[in-house]
Amino acid sequence: MFKPLILYIGLRYTRAKRRTQFISFITLTSVLGIALGVTALITVLSVMNGFESELRERILGMTSHTTISGPYGVLDNWQNLEQKTHQFNHVEAAAPYITGQVMVNADRQVSGTVLQGILPELEPKVSEVAANMKVGAMQDLVSGEFNIILGLELANHLGVSVGDKVTIITPQVNSTPAGIMPRLKRFNVVGMFHVGMYEYDRNMALIHIDDAAKLFRIEPAVSGLRLKLDDLFNAPRITQNLADQLGDDYRVSDWTKAHSNFFRAVQTEKRVMFIILMLIVAVAAFNIVSTLVMVVTDKRGDIAILKTQGLSNASVMGIFIVLGGIIGLVGTALGTVGGILLALNVETIVPAIEKAFGMQFLAADVYYINQVPSKLIWMDVYWIAATALLLSLLATLYPAWQASRINPAEVLRYE
Numbered sequence: 001m002f003k004p005l006i007l008y009i010g011l012r013y014t015r016a017k018r019r020t021q022f023i024s025f026i027t028l029t030s031v032l033g034i035a036l037g038v039t040a041l042i043t044v045l046s047v048m049n050g051f052e053s054e055l056r057e058r059i060l061g062m063t064s065h066t067t068i069s070g071p072y073g074v075l076d077n078w079q080n081l082e083q084k085t086h087q088f089n090h091v092e093a094a095a096p097y098i099t100g101q102v103m104v105n106a107d108r109q110v111s112g113t114v115l116q117g118i119l120p121e122l123e124p125k126v127s128e129v130a131a132n133m134k135v136g137a138m139q140d141l142v143s144g145e146f147n148i149i150l151g152l153e154l155a156n157h158l159g160v161s162v163g164d165k166v167t168i169i170t171p172q173v174n175s176t177p178a179g180i181m182p183r184l185k186r187f188n189v190v191g192m193f194h195v196g197m198y199e200y201d202r203n204m205a206l207i208h209i210d211d212a213a214k215l216f217r218i219e220p221a222v223s224g225l226r227l228k229l230d231d232l233f234n235a236p237r238i239t240q241n242l243a244d245q246l247g248d249d250y251r252v253s254d255w256t257k258a259h260s261n262f263f264r265a266v267q268t269e270k271r272v273m274f275i276i277l278m279l280i281v282a283v284a285a286f287n288i289v290s291t292l293v294m295v296v297t298d299k300r301g302d303i304a305i306l307k308t309q310g311l312s313n314a315s316v317m318g319i320f321i322v323l324g325g326i327i328g329l330v331g332t333a334l335g336t337v338g339g340i341l342l343a344l345n346v347e348t349i350v351p352a353i354e355k356a357f358g359m360q361f362l363a364a365d366v367y368y369i370n371q372v373p374s375k376l377i378w379m380d381v382y383w384i385a386a387t388a389l390l391l392s393l394l395a396t397l398y399p400a401w402q403a404s405r406i407n408p409a410e411v412l413r414y415e
Contacts, residue, residue: 005315006318006319006322007322009306009319009322026287026290026294027291027327029287030284030285030287030288030327030331031327031330031331031334032284032331033283033284033285033287033331034281034284034285034327034328034331034332034335034388034392035331035334035335035338036280036284037277037278037280037281037283037284037388038281038331038332038334038335038336038338038339038384038385039334039335039338039339039342040277040280040339041274041278041280041281041335041339041384042335042336042339042340042342042343042380042381042384043339043342043343043346043374044273045270045273045274045377045380045384046343046346046374046375046376046377046380047343047346047372047374048266048269048270049375049376049377049380050346050372050373050374050375051266051373052263052266052267052270052375053373053375054371054373055197055266056263058195058196058197058200059197059255060232060255062127062129062195062197062200062204063255064126064127064226064227064228064255065126065227065228065229065232065235065254065255066091066226066227066229066235066238066239066242066252066253066254066255067225067226067227067252067254068081068085068224068225068227068242068246068250068251069223069224069251069253070221070224070249070250070251071248071249071250071251073223073224074218074221074222074223075096075221075222075223075224075225075250078096078222078224078225081225081250082094082096082225085225085227088241088242088245089238089241090229090230090234090238091227091228091229091230091238091242092125092228092229092230093122093125093126093227093228094122094125094126094225094226094227094228095118095119095122095123095125095126095127095225096118096119096122096209096222096223096224096225096226097116097117097118097222097223097224097225097226098117098209098212098213098216098218098222098223099114099115099116099117099223100114100115100170100171100215100216100223101113101114101115101171102114102115102168102169102170102171102205103168103169104150104154104166104167104168104169104205105166105167105168105169106158106159106160106165106166106167107158107159109157109159111154111157111158111203112203113154113204114203114204114205115168115205115206115207115212115215116205116206116207117206117207117208117209117210117211117212117213117215117216117222118138118141118206118207118208118209119208119209120138120139120140120141120208123138124138125228126226126227126228127226128195129193129195129206132193132194132195132196133149133191133192133193134152134191134192134193134194135161135162135191135192136149136162136191136192137191138191138206140190140191141190141206141207141208142208143208143210144208144210144211145188145208145211146185146186146187146188146207146211147189147190147207147208147211148166148168148187148188148189148190148205148206149189149190149191149192149193149205149207150166150189150191150192150193150205151192151193151194151200151202151203151204151205152192152193152194153194153198153202154201154202154203154204154205155189155192157202160189161189161192162189162190162191162192163188163189164188164189165186165187165188165189166187166189167184167185167186167187168184168185168186168187168215169183169184170183170185170215170216172216172217183215185215187207193206196371209222227242232255235254235255235256236256238254239252239253239254278384278387281387281388281391282391284331285328285388285392285394285395286395287395288324288327288328288392288395288396289395289396289398289399291324291327292320292323292324292395292396292399292400293402295320295323295399296399296402296403296406299403300406301412303316303403303406303408304406304407304408304412305408305412307406307408308408308412313404313405314404316400316403316404316406317401317403317404318400319400319403320396320399320400320403321393321396321397321400323396324392324393324395324396324399324400325389325392325393325396327392328388328391328392328393328395328396329389329392331388331392332385332388332389332392335388336384336385339381339384340381343374343376344374344376346372346373346374347371347372347373347374350371350372351371
């Protein structure tokens with residue numbers, strides 16, 4: 001069906017004559033439509049992959065891979081459990097924590113905040129906060145001195161810097177002769193961190209775990225243990241094994257449960273976006289139908305002569321499948337190259353556009369991150385290119401079948 005003669009004729013029909021310039025224009029628009037659709041699809045999926053990867057890294061930089069807590073939210077004798085966790089497979093490190101909701105006040109500014117008590121010597125083993133300190137160091141949190149480290153966005157909102165004082169207001173209350181009063185404690189600001197995720201930079205503060213225990217009145221207990229695993233993507237299975245070994249006295253949870261809805265929503269959005277953008281490719285691909293129908297109409301005399309010389313119906317179909325396939329192949333190739341180049345340079349192009357027009361595409365107070373990341377996954381590129389080629393070939397079948405049904409006697413009668 002695809003003998004060299006068929007390939008030669010199909011290639012020859014791609015070159016325009018003076019009287020078929022309009023057909024060539026339609027062919028060009030089909031090629032450009034497929035190229036633009038494939039470019040958009042590769043670029044958008046790469047950006048979405050980048051968002052997912054970036055968010056996962058930033059979330060897991062602040063969230064533990066696995067958490068062990070007591071049945072009532074309080075964990076006693078955590079030191080023994082911390083030593084015991086080192087005997088479990090796949091557990092690399094463990095650190096205690098105390099967490100609670102508080103209000104932070106500085107002058108006339110007030111903000112709701114998640115206050116987390118940590119051990120400065122163990123916390124760097126399970127989170128990335130120490131690596132993202134902008135001012136100060138984790139070691140500045142000293143037991144009994146009531147020092148605090150704020151997220152950079154929270155510090156900016158409160159209008160404080162290192163050396164200033166803030167007041168922590170807890171949900172617990174004190175009974176005094178004057179009545180029920182909220183519990184207040186002054187803390188010294190000794191540092192600020194910036195992890196690049198607004199949710200944490202704006203709504204989190206860190207203090208020493210001993211100070212947190214006194215503040216929330218749970219000493220010597222803690223809220224739980226945060227574990228770092230050697231394979232975070234295998235966290236559900238590892239966590240289940242830990243739960244089976246520890247028994248019913250502890251509650252064990254992993255990061256996939258804490259953020260399962262978020263990452264499931266990202267995956268769903270990727271699938272929907274793939275379908276939507278693939279429809280754009282399909283529309284461009286099916287422009288090939290109109291192109292080939294016009295070519296068939298224009299070449300009816302040629303087809304009739306070829307059939308009288310012994311060319312079979314299958315060979316006639318082959319000519320137009322080759323012609324449509326070339327259009328699809330060129331468009332897919334151009335789109336794939338363009339999409340790869342654009343996806344690899346999005347992180348450079350977007351800041352340049354923002355700077356040129358004085359605008360910001362992603363505001364940090366609206367979106368989780370304020371940069372446009374990109375992660376090119378080659379398997380996505382293969383699937384997109386293969387699907388675009390398949391749609392292009394499917395679009396050739398009807399015009400090719402119509403060409404194969406041409407009756408030479410009827411056509412040549414009027415030549």
